Amino acid sequence: MVSQIDDAADAFILYDAAALAQWSSLARRSVRHGPTALTARAVMTHFSALELLKSAVTGDKHWTKQWPEAEPKEEYDVVIVGAGGHGLGAAHYLAKEHGITNVAVIDKGWLGGGNTGRNTTIIRSNYLYDESARLYDHAVDLWEGLSQDLNYNVMFSRRGVMMLAHTVHDVQSFKRHIHSNRLNGVDNRWVSKEEAKAICPPLNIRADARYPVLGAAWQGRAGTARHDAVAWGYARSASSRGVDIIQNCPVTAIRRGPDGAVSGVETAKGFIRARKVAVSAAGHTSVLMDTAGVRMPLESYPLQALVSEPVKPVFPCVVMSNTVHAYISQSDKGELVIGSGTDQYTSYSQRGGMALIEHTLAAIVEMFPQFSRMRMLRLWGGIVDVTPDRSPILGKTPVPNLYVNCGWGTGGFKATPGSAHVFAHTIATGEPHAINAPFTLERFTTGRLIDEAAAAAVAH
Amino acid sequence: MILIHCPYCDETLPEAEFTYAGEAHVVRPDPSVSDETWRDFLYIRSNPKGPHAERWRHAHGCGRYFNAIRDTVSDRVLTTYKAGESKPVLPGDVK
Numbered sequence: 001m002v003s004q005i006d007d008a009a010d011a012f013i014l015y016d017a018a019a020l021a022q023w024s025s026l027a028r029r030s031v032r033h034g035p036t037a038l039t040a041r042a043v044m045t046h047f048s049a050l051e052l053l054k055s056a057v058t059g060d061k062h063w064t065k066q067w068p069e070a071e072p073k074e075e076y077d078v079v080i081v082g083a084g085g086h087g088l089g090a091a092h093y094l095a096k097e098h099g100i101t102n103v104a105v106i107d108k109g110w111l112g113g114g115n116t117g118r119n120t121t122i123i124r125s126n127y128l129y130d131e132s133a134r135l136y137d138h139a140v141d142l143w144e145g146l147s148q149d150l151n152y153n154v155m156f157s158r159r160g161v162m163m164l165a166h167t168v169h170d171v172q173s174f175k176r177h178i179h180s181n182r183l184n185g186v187d188n189r190w191v192s193k194e195e196a197k198a199i200c201p202p203l204n205i206r207a208d209a210r211y212p213v214l215g216a217a218w219q220g221r222a223g224t225a226r227h228d229a230v231a232w233g234y235a236r237s238a239s240s241r242g243v244d245i246i247q248n249c250p251v252t253a254i255r256r257g258p259d260g261a262v263s264g265v266e267t268a269k270g271f272i273r274a275r276k277v278a279v280s281a282a283g284h285t286s287v288l289m290d291t292a293g294v295r296m297p298l299e300s301y302p303l304q305a306l307v308s309e310p311v312k313p314v315f316p317c318v319v320m321s322n323t324v325h326a327y328i329s330q331s332d333k334g335e336l337v338i339g340s341g342t343d344q345y346t347s348y349s350q351r352g353g354m355a356l357i358e359h360t361l362a363a364i365v366e367m368f369p370q371f372s373r374m375r376m377l378r379l380w381g382g383i384v385d386v387t388p389d390r391s392p393i394l395g396k397t398p399v400p401n402l403y404v405n406c407g408w409g410t411g412g413f414k415a416t417p418g419s420a421h422v423f424a425h426t427i428a429t430g431e432p433h434a435i436n437a438p439f440t441l442e443r444f445t446t447g448r449l450i451d452e453a454a455a456a457a458v459a460h
Numbered sequence: 461m462i463l464i465h466c467p468y469c470d471e472t473l474p475e476a477e478f479t480y481a482g483e484a485h486v487v488r489p490d491p492s493v494s495d496e497t498w499r500d501f502l503y504i505r506s507n508p509k510g511p512h513a514e515r516w517r518h519a520h521g522c523g524r525y526f527n528a529i530r531d532t533v534s535d536r537v538l539t540t541y542k543a544g545e546s547k548p549v550l551p552g553d554v555k
């Protein structure tokens with residue numbers, strides 16, 4: 001996907017010829033070079049209606065490359081490991097809000113190719129505890145202005161998220177969440193099954209269903225966004241402010257100096273010195289942190305999703321069910337986007353068991369009988385890092401100048417802008433923002449957990 | 461779906477017959493230990509990318525717990541052994 005855009009733009013790059021020649025010879029010899037080389041940046045087109053119109057009449061020929069290829073410099077103020085939404089977002093806010101631009105974001109694959117490009121894009125903030133309410137609502141606040149902030153359409157759509165209750169336990173648990181959310185000023189309300197059906201007509205509310213719908217929690221402010229656009233928009237913005245985005249370069253180890261503080265990262269392209277290192281590597285966090293001598297309360301699990309053939313608009317909102325274990329929405333392309341659960345075992349295989357998919361589709365057909373003859377087109381998996389209390393770890397580590405943002409498990413896409421924003425604050429100032437202050441690594445020693453297992457029980 | 465050999469039933473069967481029960485050989489310390497040791501026991505797991513010693517229960521068969529070593533990259537079960545037996549050394553193990 002990223003490469004398609006790059007290919008299309010390739011012929012029209014606005015590098016000046018000298019910079020381009022310098023770049024390609026460097027790339028050919030794959031030489032490492034000092035900070036002066038390759039500072040030339042493509043002039044990025046500002047997207048606007050006028051620009052669109054101009055392009056339309058000139059044959060769409062002037063679009064520039066959205067971010068340049070970068071080769072690592074010898075040293076950076078900040079190295080961020082992981083070019084997912086969280087890592088790229090942190091780079092954007094570091095540059096934009098803290099003026100820190102001598103930054104590299106390094107990924108072992110292509111940017112946005114991890115969970116950011118694999119998730120079902122549900123955005124909601126109806127978690128139980130005060131700490132979570134502040135964190136997730138901060139993200140929803142930023143989602144609302146994100147397209148303008150990045151000059152990139154992330155297609156944030158407030159179509160509403162409905163969480164179905166099928167048992168008395170569900171009803172009690174959701175009502176508790178609703179009361180807690182309302183005390184925190186977070187939008188969430190209880191709807192009867194008839195109201196649920198009015199909001200989402202395909203829903204089966206018949207009493208003879210195997211797991212009849214008893215009602216639902218409805219967060220109208222919630223919705224979806226275009227996942228790739230989030231990664232691309234942050235990458236474009238960070239890159240235009242001077243951040244190097246280095247793709248296809250696995251970080252193999254985090255190095256510490258004699259004083260114990262972080263000194264840099266070992267990569268496939270050699271050692272890169274860094275004053276600060278920020279790990280934002282989702283499923284691979286514990287493997288990386290291990291190389292710095294920090295053991296993490298994380299386990300990595302496969303989580304799968306699939307899409308159907310595209311059809312005309314039939315599905316107006318997002319529906320999730322913890323009890324029958326499925327969640328569904330319709331993308332703007334028309335595909336039904338369906339999320340499954342995690343496998344029971346830990347894994348880095350980035351594919352899950354077929355049995356889960358069968359189970360998920362059985363649940364979808366149970367809730368929406370009209371989809372029984374839809375054909376499924378694509379199926380994939382991601383590796384999610386899960387904490388014991390299902391809340392993220394976002395802040396400092398026992399190693400000076402090493403920061404970590406992880407443990408988002410099955411539900412961190414929704415938090416992307418909020419998390420990236422407070423992570424950038426933490427990296428820049430060396431101290432957590434008030435919003436992420438409770439999400440420490442120490443909470444597993446002190447016992448001050450933020451137990452969101454009920455809010456996050458279903459993968460989302 | 462992975463295939464798992466139950467060392468009690470001596471049969472190789474689909475994963476659906478089994479439930480996963482987390483990392484194996486996690487030893488409960490004496491409760492008087494430090495908070496850090498207690499945290500390690502409760503929450504810290506090795507989560508390796510590679511061979512992983514883990515517990516499984518043959519829930520829809522004999523009902524018993526046993527241990528397996530599974531490669532978390534390929535998901536293949538490399539070997540299984542009865543609960544209480546020590547972790548077998550596999551070819552390629554460093555230690």
Ligand SMILES: Cc1cc2nc3c(=O)[nH]c(=O)nc-3n(C[C@H](O)[C@H](O)[C@H](O)COP(=O)(O)OP(=O)(O)OC[C@H]3O[C@@H](n4cnc5c(N)ncnc54)[C@H](O)[C@@H]3O)c2cc1C
Pocket residue numbers: 081082083084085086087106107108109110111112113114115116117118119120121122123249250251252280281282283284288303304305339380381382383384408409410411412413414415459460
């Ligand atoms: C199938 C599925 C459905 C989901 N649905 C939802 C949903 O509906 N709503 C929601 O809120 N969340 C959802 N999630 C969770 C969400 O996708 C993640 O929590 C979020 O995208 C994490 O973003 P990130 O930037 O931290 O991670 P990622 O996007 O995974 O980025 C981490 C990056 O680190 C890189 N990396 C790892 N190791 C190294 C290394 N050694 N060196 C260099 N780079 C490295 C990876 O290549 C990757 O690009 C879902 C996840 C999956 C898998």
Ligand SMILES: [Zn+2]
Pocket residue numbers: 466467468469470518521522523524
């Ligand atoms: Zn058995």
